[in-house]
Amino acid sequence: MSDHEHDRTTPEPAAGPHSVPGPRPAAGGSLRKELPDEVPAPVSAPTPTVEDGGTPPEPPGSDLTGRQRLVKGLWPPRITRAQLIVAVLLFGLGFGLAVQVASNSEGDSALRGARQEDLVRILDELDDRTERLEDEKQGLEKQRDELENSSDQAEEARRQTAEKERQLGILAGTVAAQGPGITLVIEDTKGMVKANMLLDAVQELRAAGAEAIQLDGVRVVAGTYLSDSGNGVSVDGNKITAPYRFKVIGKPQDLEPALNIPGGVVQTLEKEQATASVERSAKIVVDALRPAKQPDYARSSSP
Template sequence: MSEDSRDDTNPDPDEHALEESAADNSAADDSAADHSADETISEDSARTTRRSAKLGSRAGIAIGILCVLLGFAVAVQVRQNSAAGQNLAGARQEDLVRILSDLDGREQRLQGEITDLKNTQQDLSSGGDKAQAAEQQAQKKAAQLAILAGTVGATGPGITLHITDPKSALSPDVMLNVIQELRAAGAEAIQVGTVRIGVTSAITGGDGAVVVDGSPVKMPVDVLAIGDPATIGAAMSIPGGVVSSVKLVGGVVTVTQSGKIDITALRDPQKPDYAEPAGPSK
């Protein structure tokens, strides 16, 4: 048999080894590539996990802060409500009566004002004589302002304060406190002795020699006030009020409620030196 025939039937061992080595290298490359891909996927998964953990941690912190703030707000509101309840719970019966009376009086006055405004609106918007309705409303408003200014007499329900000063120790400060307390309680017109109290009234003098708008106050003196009798009367008797302040200097105050008080003392109209009526707003 010839050598060529042997070569065809029996392959060269070296060539076979080369082929096996190439196959092994290819398999190794494929394995390395698969391993690298697995590592990449693992790293991405780890980063995703860490990112999710961070987001979850931040969200948890935010929720915790919101819960703390909400709890603080609720605690503050409960404390405020409790404090208000304790204040009312510690109030005396006469103080509670005065508070309720004041609230009732204010509600009635506001309801009356609302009714008057509604009636005025209907009169001005009706098909009747609008000019006449406007004139009547202006006259009514002018009369109200005149009462407040003290330039016209006034009548209505109210109280009388009879003040005595046996020790001649009543000071201008005490008399000023009497007037301020009456105004705060809703008095719409006040007269001290023979003097009508207005926005420019001045209380001067000394202990036992009080002077109101230049007129000496002779004791005992009656102070007249028009307003809701129950509200004003209760306000005069509260602790630290008019009755208490006069009593501290040795005086005595008697409060008498009445369905009709007549205030006849008048104040002279005063022309302002600088102020002028403003025109209608545009």
């Protein structure tokens, strides 16, 4: 082949409708790799804005210290819905605890404001009640021992039964009684004393160990009821008016302090512009009687 023939270039085939023109051969018989005219820059994530909940970008050239960055991150605060719900629940819990503590404090305010001699008197009254219960326990144990050791148990049983009947008769109001006690007189010139105040006095006397109570000729027993009746009070259907006179049998050293405790019967009556006077006595006679009522259905279970 001649040099002229080498210099001749073979014609390229015609490009078809789907053909891609290939790279043209470079001078010297080698192919030149062509680069694209523009290389696209990598896409970076968008910077969060303040509206999206992100931190606002710092201005260029700012040089913040660690403390300044901390303050900037905490303020202004960004409160979420969950944090708001937790805050409301904690506030409700704290308010409930505060109300409970306040109610307990009000219940103890009477004793907290009492004088030292009043507290000593209340403590002595509690000691006296404990002593009475211990004496009752010892009496019952003594009766049991007498029944177990007596040679004539039938006679001892009859004697104890008669004694028990007498004691129950006093409590039921069917038997007259006498013994040491107090007399309580309540003057009510303003007409402010109501049935509930007299009932409080009865309950306070019973708690202090009263064994027999008589109110203006009416024997007070377990089933006694009091109600307001015009300008007076009705006791078991019997109307009484001021001055109200209580005759109480019991230990005077226990009965009188029970009426004079702070916030007790005497102070309550004084707030209603009434006066109450208590007098101890070595002999109180309670002679108002109640008829013995035969039960309609209950019967003794003993043979």
